[in-house]
Amino acid sequence: MRDYFCGWYFKCQSDENTLAVIPAFHSSHNNRSCSIQIITDASARNAEFGYEDFSKTKKGFEFSIRNNRFSSRGINLFIDTPSLSVSGTLSFGKFSPIRYDIMGPFRYVPFMECRHSVLSMKHTVNGKIDINGITYSFDNAVGYIEGDRGYSFPKKYIWTQCIFDNGSIMLSLADIPFGLFSFTGIIGVISLNKREYRFATYLGAKALKIKNGEIIIGQGDMTLSVRLIEKHSQPLLAPISGAMNRTIHESTSCRVLYSFRKNSHTIFESEASNASFEYEYPY
Numbered sequence: 001m002r003d004y005f006c007g008w009y010f011k012c013q014s015d016e017n018t019l020a021v022i023p024a025f026h027s028s029h030n031n032r033s034c035s036i037q038i039i040t041d042a043s044a045r046n047a048e049f050g051y052e053d054f055s056k057t058k059k060g061f062e063f064s065i066r067n068n069r070f071s072s073r074g075i076n077l078f079i080d081t082p083s084l085s086v087s088g089t090l091s092f093g094k095f096s097p098i099r100y101d102i103m104g105p106f107r108y109v110p111f112m113e114c115r116h117s118v119l120s121m122k123h124t125v126n127g128k129i130d131i132n133g134i135t136y137s138f139d140n141a142v143g144y145i146e147g148d149r150g151y152s153f154p155k156k157y158i159w160t161q162c163i164f165d166n167g168s169i170m171l172s173l174a175d176i177p178f179g180l181f182s183f184t185g186i187i188g189v190i191s192l193n194k195r196e197y198r199f200a201t202y203l204g205a206k207a208l209k210i211k212n213g214e215i216i217i218g219q220g221d222m223t224l225s226v227r228l229i230e231k232h233s234q235p236l237l238a239p240i241s242g243a244m245n246r247t248i249h250e251s252t253s254c255r256v257l258y259s260f261r262k263n264s265h266t267i268f269e270s271e272a273s274n275a276s277f278e279y280e281y282p283y
Helices: 104-108
Strands: 004-013 018-028 031-039 044-050 054-056 062-065 068-071 074-080 085-092 114-131 134-150 157-164 167-178 181-192 195-200 206-211 214-219 222-230 234-240 243-262 265-280
Touching: 004 114, 004 157, 004 243, 018 062, 018 234, 018 243, 018 265, 031 074, 031 234, 031 243, 044 234, 085 134, 114 167, 114 181, 134 157, 134 167, 157 243, 167 214, 181 206, 181 265, 195 214, 195 222, 222 265
Parallel strands: none
Antiparallel strands: 004 018, 004 134, 018 031, 031 044, 054 062, 062 068, 068 074, 074 085, 085 114, 114 134, 157 167, 157 265, 167 181, 181 195, 206 214, 214 222, 222 243, 234 243, 243 265
16 A cells, blocks of 8 residues: 555634644555544644544545544544543534635646645634543634645645634645655635635745745735744644654644735735644744
8 A cells, every 4th residue: 555644634713722633544654544633722642543443434524533523513522542531522613615626736736745625714613622631612613624635744834824703814835846846836725704815836826935934925916924923833743655753843823923915905914813833944
């Protein structure tokens, strides 16, 4: 069996708490397994499972890892290990999908390290999750869901996501190998007041600046600026050739300044205190 991984990122965000749950299955050199990572502002924990614990329905978005169930309706968690005890249920409201595949025409390119998907830019979240005796409550809170599949995370990449009162944003930049060369691939979506603005390499987006936690993207008459102000990163596991052997760092909830301009007019600007950010790029 070829090296491969597939994972989903469930983010739940309230005024008081941010919780991310990352279920995944992975295969490397015929060693197959599953995992569920639980990330909060204070910690990141991982539970490992056998590959046989994974099951998926043939239709729709619904799968389970042992007693943990994930679907478009919500998630139900029950993890009991010596270092991690998790239980509870979260229910989701109607998803807000993007207009078309975030990869655009690149979804047809073979042998890519990693393919990204966005399932919902924003939806309601209700329920409670207990993690090692601490209760995380979500009462009419909001959520975001995306997925990744392939064999490795890019060597260098940046990812950020945040949900606002009137919308949601995600942006990812990555060093993409292409034969003997590489290029900076860009995918991003701003959902704002029921309108969608998309930044992507296949639409002409260019990275104007990547330095010291600041990113500036230009595309036609649009400019998106993102600046990491204060991080609170936790270590996460990420795939290399299918195996979860790489350690990356994510700030599940941190301070980030977002600014979006179109035709020289500021459409949106906000300093968020609950943004998510991964900066796996040299400063």
